[in-house]
Amino acid sequence: MTPAQRILASVRNTPPAPPPIAPPPPATPPTDAIDAAKQRLAPGVPLESWLRSADSPPPAMYLAPSTVTVSGASFTDAHPRVPFSDATYDPCGDDLPRLPTVWVGLAAGWPSLRSGWNAPVLAARCAPGELFAVDGGPGFARNALHAASVPMAAYAAYAAEEGAARGDVAPLYIFDAQLSTRRFADGAPFSAEFSVPACLSHDEMAKRGGADTAAARPLPARWLLVGAAGSGTPIHNHPLTAAWNTLLCGVKLWVVLPPNAPPEALLLGDACPAEGDEDLSAAAWVRHWGGALPAGAQVIVQRAGETVFLPAAWWHVVLNVASSTAVSSSVYLRRDWEELGAAAVERGECEGFARVFRAEAARA
Numbered sequence: 001m002t003p004a005q006r007i008l009a010s011v012r013n014t015p016p017a018p019p020p021i022a023p024p025p026p027a028t029p030p031t032d033a034i035d036a037a038k039q040r041l042a043p044g045v046p047l048e049s050w051l052r053s054a055d056s057p058p059p060a061m062y063l064a065p066s067t068v069t070v071s072g073a074s075f076t077d078a079h080p081r082v083p084f085s086d087a088t089y090d091p092c093g094d095d096l097p098r099l100p101t102v103w104v105g106l107a108a109g110w111p112s113l114r115s116g117w118n119a120p121v122l123a124a125r126c127a128p129g130e131l132f133a134v135d136g137g138p139g140f141a142r143n144a145l146h147a148a149s150v151p152m153a154a155y156a157a158y159a160a161e162e163g164a165a166r167g168d169v170a171p172l173y174i175f176d177a178q179l180s181t182r183r184f185a186d187g188a189p190f191s192a193e194f195s196v197p198a199c200l201s202h203d204e205m206a207k208r209g210g211a212d213t214a215a216a217r218p219l220p221a222r223w224l225l226v227g228a229a230g231s232g233t234p235i236h237n238h239p240l241t242a243a244w245n246t247l248l249c250g251v252k253l254w255v256v257l258p259p260n261a262p263p264e265a266l267l268l269g270d271a272c273p274a275e276g277d278e279d280l281s282a283a284a285w286v287r288h289w290g291g292a293l294p295a296g297a298q299v300i301v302q303r304a305g306e307t308v309f310l311p312a313a314w315w316h317v318v319l320n321v322a323s324s325t326a327v328s329s330s331v332y333l334r335r336d337w338e339e340l341g342a343a344a345v346e347r348g349e350c351e352g353f354a355r356v357f358r359a360e361a362a363r364a
């Protein structure tokens with residue numbers, strides 16, 4: 001402001017204009033695929049913001065048979081392991097478990113389990129230019145889900161320092177929806193190395209959705225998940241789809257809560273402790289509760305070869321305690337369509353499903 005402008009401002013009794021705002025410092029230029037992915041997920045946020053601070057120390061994780069310790073708190077899994085037998089379940093999945101269940105044996109014989117499909121194994125088999133979608137990161141990065149991708153080799157190097165991932169407070173996590181169509185560099189399909197049991201193959205949406213089937217599904221049905229130690233999936237539920245998740249290598253800590261868990265147990269929305277974001281990372285959620293989980297919470301410590309089956313609408317938060325690879329799937333079961341569908345539509349949830357549900361009701 002010039003002296004003349006200052007005098008004019010005082011005569012008019014208007015406050016002097018504030019000093020010009022200094023332009024923001026230029027964002028750290030990305031140096032590699034991981035940094036570039038972080039900048040796509042959280043544009044303008046300095047890369048230093050991804051680092052742990054003094055009050056969020058490294059998770060210090062170690063393993064015992066059915067217990068994991070995260071940041072000093074122990075989590076013990078009391079779930080019996082249930083041998084999986086496809087033939088015992090109805091082909092429409094109506095008699096699948098009504099409670100969270102850990103199956104063993106579903107993946108017996110999968111080549112992906114034999115070779116472990118860990119990040120270095122996948123990196124060695126994928127063409128260098130093959131890109132995989134990454135999610136994860138702290139809350140500030142979660143408004144841009146599926147906005148970035150990295151080569152598997154870059155991710156393998158990032159995840160290699162067990163528990164470190166360059167010191168990121170919530171590491172990036174490969175969450176890739178192209179699993180069903182991907183091929184290795186030699187042309188072999190990924191899908192030849194795992195299989196889907198008959199009782200988990202029925203998809204009521206495919207049967208009822210007609211031309212709207214693909215658009216009506218909020219999320220793809222199958223994902224490849226490759227996560228560095230400390231990465232994870234924040235708490236969420238799938239109101240209408242059952243999920244099954246087979247671990248090929250590593251260890252996952254699941255905390256699952258029933259569909260009617262209260263908001264203060266979930267730490268969503270207003271109940272979320274202020275961390276500058278609306279979505280606590282899995283690590284931050286687990287750290288918040290420590291060993292004193294809210295009433296009704298169940299712990300699962302999932303090992304390679306085990307499959308977690310989660311009925312529709314159960315809440316879950318999942319932390320990769322060691323670098324992990326999993327195949328994760330979701331299905332619309334016939335029973336859930338009938339039992340949960342109308343209430344979900346009434347609550348205004350599941351827009352695509354509601355469209356199909358209402359179209360069907362109008363035809364009836």
Ligand SMILES: O=C(O)CCC(=O)C(=O)O
Nearest residue numbers: 225232233243318326328
């Ligand atoms: O393994 C994980 O990170 C959990 C995946 C998950 O929650 C999901 O696919 O719905």
